[in-house]
Amino acid sequence: MPVAYCHTPLGITRIVEEDGFIAAISAMNEEHEVAIAPTPLLQTAIDQLDEYFKGTRKVFDLPLKQAGTPFQQQIWEQLQLINYGSTISYAQQSNQMNSPLAIRAIASANGKNNLWIVVPCHRVIGSNGSLTGYAGGLWRKQWLLEHEARTMGTGQTRLDF
Incomplete structure (x- = not known):
């Protein structure tokens, strides 16, 4: 599963991609190295989160799929x-x-x-x-x-x- 980390005003955020979907996005309480996103979808997720924090994005347009009942x-x-x-x-x-x-x-x-x-x-x-x-x-x-x-x-x- 490809994973990306990005800086936000609330700390480092971890984003997980699975089978062409964003499967998890979470705030981390510890530091982690931030690097270029390994996939275009993860980069899109980072870009949309950045837009959210800048106040220019109010609705996300990402393929989402998280495990649950x-x-x-x-x-x-x-x-x-x-x-x-x-x-x-x-x-x-x-x-x-x-x-x-x-x-x-x-x-x-x-x-x-x-x-x-x-x-x-x-x-x-x-x-x-x-x-x-x-x-x-x-x-x-x-x-x-x-x-x-x-x-x-x-x-x-x-x-x-």
């Missing part, structure tokens, strides 16, 4: 419908999935998302507007929400009502 796949597909600069609560997400009692299962699936930023689980927050749970660290979640709010000119990092 059909339920997890459904959750991750729904996450991609959350507009840039917007937030929803876990309860709202479970209602949108027609599973109002599955909040914990949905939150767990969000936590297993391996496509950092591109599948925007950072846009799901607590019903009271709190920043709850984020595999990359709550400081990264807050940074991403503030970045999107600044780019949109809203200053909004709390739950949209």
